Amino acid sequence: MIGWRSTWSIYTRELMRFLRTAFQSVLAPVLTTSLYFIVFGAAIGGRMPDLGGVDYGAFIIPGLLMLTLLGETTSNSSFGIYMPRFTGTIYELLSAPVGVAETLIGFVGAAMTKSLILAAIILLTARLFVDYSIAHPLLAVLYIMLVAAAFSLFGFILGIWADNFEKLGIIPMLFLTPLTFLGGTFYSIDMLPEPWDTIALANPIVYLVSGLRWTFYGSSDVNIWVSFGITLGFLAACTAVIAYIFKTGWRLRA
Amino acid sequence: MSEPILELDGLSKVYPGGLKALDDVNLTIRKGEIFALLGPNGAGKTTLIGAVCGLVRPTSGTIRAFGHDLATDWRKARARIGLVPQELSTDMFEPVQRAVAYSRGLFGLAPDPVRIEEILRSLSLWDKKDERIMALSGGMKRRVLIAKALAHEPDLLFLDEPTAGVDVELRKGMWAIIDQMRAKGVTVILTTHYIEEAEEMADRVGIIRKGQLIMVDEKEAMMARLGRTEAHISLASPLTELPPALGQYPVELEEGGASLCYRGGDGTGRGKAEVADITKALIASGIDYTGIDVRESSLEDIFVSLLGEEDEQAA
Numbered sequence: 001m002i003g004w005r006s007t008w009s010i011y012t013r014e015l016m017r018f019l020r021t022a023f024q025s026v027l028a029p030v031l032t033t034s035l036y037f038i039v040f041g042a043a044i045g046g047r048m049p050d051l052g053g054v055d056y057g058a059f060i061i062p063g064l065l066m067l068t069l070l071g072e073t074t075s076n077s078s079f080g081i082y083m084p085r086f087t088g089t090i091y092e093l094l095s096a097p098v099g100v101a102e103t104l105i106g107f108v109g110a111a112m113t114k115s116l117i118l119a120a121i122i123l124l125t126a127r128l129f130v131d132y133s134i135a136h137p138l139l140a141v142l143y144i145m146l147v148a149a150a151f152s153l154f155g156f157i158l159g160i161w162a163d164n165f166e167k168l169g170i171i172p173m174l175f176l177t178p179l180t181f182l183g184g185t186f187y188s189i190d191m192l193p194e195p196w197d198t199i200a201l202a203n204p205i206v207y208l209v210s211g212l213r214w215t216f217y218g219s220s221d222v223n224i225w226v227s228f229g230i231t232l233g234f235l236a237a238c239t240a241v242i243a244y245i246f247k248t249g250w251r252l253r254a
Numbered sequence: 255m256s257e258p259i260l261e262l263d264g265l266s267k268v269y270p271g272g273l274k275a276l277d278d279v280n281l282t283i284r285k286g287e288i289f290a291l292l293g294p295n296g297a298g299k300t301t302l303i304g305a306v307c308g309l310v311r312p313t314s315g316t317i318r319a320f321g322h323d324l325a326t327d328w329r330k331a332r333a334r335i336g337l338v339p340q341e342l343s344t345d346m347f348e349p350v351q352r353a354v355a356y357s358r359g360l361f362g363l364a365p366d367p368v369r370i371e372e373i374l375r376s377l378s379l380w381d382k383k384d385e386r387i388m389a390l391s392g393g394m395k396r397r398v399l400i401a402k403a404l405a406h407e408p409d410l411l412f413l414d415e416p417t418a419g420v421d422v423e424l425r426k427g428m429w430a431i432i433d434q435m436r437a438k439g440v441t442v443i444l445t446t447h448y449i450e451e452a453e454e455m456a457d458r459v460g461i462i463r464k465g466q467l468i469m470v471d472e473k474e475a476m477m478a479r480l481g482r483t484e485a486h487i488s489l490a491s492p493l494t495e496l497p498p499a500l501g502q503y504p505v506e507l508e509e510g511g512a513s514l515c516y517r518g519g520d521g522t523g524r525g526k527a528e529v530a531d532i533t534k535a536l537i538a539s540g541i542d543y544t545g546i547d548v549r550e551s552s553l554e555d556i557f558v559s560l561l562g563e564e565d566e567q568a569a
Contacts, residue, residue, distance in 0.1 A: 010360065087343055089344055091337065092337075092360060094307075094308050097330070253308070
């Protein structure tokens with residue numbers, strides 16, 4: 001039985017937290033995306049050939065979207081649960097009649113909503129710089145939601161695992177961002193020489209970027225169903241870890 | 255006797271480092287009572303509260319609240335329990351009213367602005383309803399925590415050190431709030447370092463030490479059973495030995511015979527009567543005195559004495 005009122009309370013409170021810093025939350029990705037488009041789209045992109053028949057400026061949109069999506073979703077979700085632990089307000093959540101379902105739907109749902117808002121903002125910003133169309137818009141939205149859900153859960157795990165701010169930032173900074181940069185955000189892995197194109201396939205972010213790119217342009221480095229499968233697998237793995245955390249109370253209950 | 259609403263049976267908690275914070279605690283709380291849990295720092299008070307409120311996982315034992323086993327039927331039980339933590343932990347950026355409304359929603363209740371207003375007014379917070387919590391004084395922040403705990407109209411409220419670090423005036427204000435809750439039939443369990451607070455508020459008192467509940471009793475019964483009268487009678491002329499007429503009383507000479515000290519009674523008033531008898535016996539023996547200082551032992555004296563006895567037994 002899910003307590004929907006409790007869930008709604010958590011969800012709306014998390015969104016209010018987002019709105020409190022809306023200026024920063026919205027402006028930062030808009031600025032970052034604009035800079036990427038200016039540097040890679042206009043300055044460098046003009047000298048790049050079309051990739052798979054797609055203009056380079058348009059080609060990098062799914063990658064840039066994924067770059068922001070992964071970073072923002074993970075950090076939003078991890079901060080969402082870490083801050084109550086850090087400030088001690090987690091007591092209220094733990095003493096309330098809410099379980100893993102309400103907590104996850106509330107926190108992760110809010111993180112997903114923020115990510116979807118950001119994705120829309122980034123796409124609108126991209127429109128200012130390049131002309132593009134989305135081949136499979138519904139699949140694109142579904143895929144963005146799947147990735148947002150998976151990385152919200154991942155961020156939630158990070159927020160529970162971290163016992164200081166350094167740990168909170170270390171995974172996104174040292175792993176997520178580099179892997180995203182190396183995951184085909186700005187290039188197709190077909191462009192890499194051997195053995196780097198093969199090695200690149202070991203990077204899970206390649207499948208995410210590739211999957212989203214397929215929904216945009218109908219072509220990608222790897223099969224779309226492999227991308228969906230990996231995303232769903234990651235989502236399932238994160239859900240299982242969180243279920244275990246709630247069952248054992250690890251880092252939540254003394 | 256009122257029905258039990260909280261029953262702890264063989265409750266123990268051993269932390270990963272090996273610290274035994276609760277050791278086979280058995281306790282029954284009755285509906286509508288105010289129960290004070292007293293104990294020195296690290297005695298296990300907060301762990302006990304945490305175990306009931308879902309913040310701490312008990313190592314063994316059972317907890318039943320309102321007839322529900324907290325291990326299996328925790329949702330129904332927790333919905334009726336409120337907690338005011340010791341630390342001022344709340345989202346400091348939130349306005350007061352919204353923070354309290356959030357707490358109500360978190361416990362699964364429909365929004366009720368009228369009820370929220372009533373709670374805020376009762377805690378003198380209505381004027382501050384739109385202020386961010388960070389802008390409030392420490393005492394006000396504590397009131398916000400109480401308001402948040404009351405937002406879902408709990409039947410059982412835990413107050414963990416509700417007056418820690420607040421001034422005397424605010425402490426008395428807090429006592430008035432607890433009185434209001436008593437009047438509404440809310441069962442209150444409070445931990446406190448201020449024994450005076452327990453003496454003022456509690457119906458029953460439990461004393462916990464090193465995770466063990468060493469005594470639980472009605473406050474009045476405890477004071478009657480363990481209370482003592484202490485009287486110091488300043489003599490007009492020092493004595494070298496006790497007069498034979500006082501042989502039957504628990505008295506001794508102090509300050510080189512300049513003062514007679516009585517320690518006796520049982521908290522029922524017998525001590526005061528004996529002091530009166532001693533003064534009569536002194537007069538009858540021709541011994542004059544210049545002053546009498548009589549005091550009944552407080553709950554604090556009993557508390558300190560009990561812990562002292564426990565220490566001696568442990569040694």
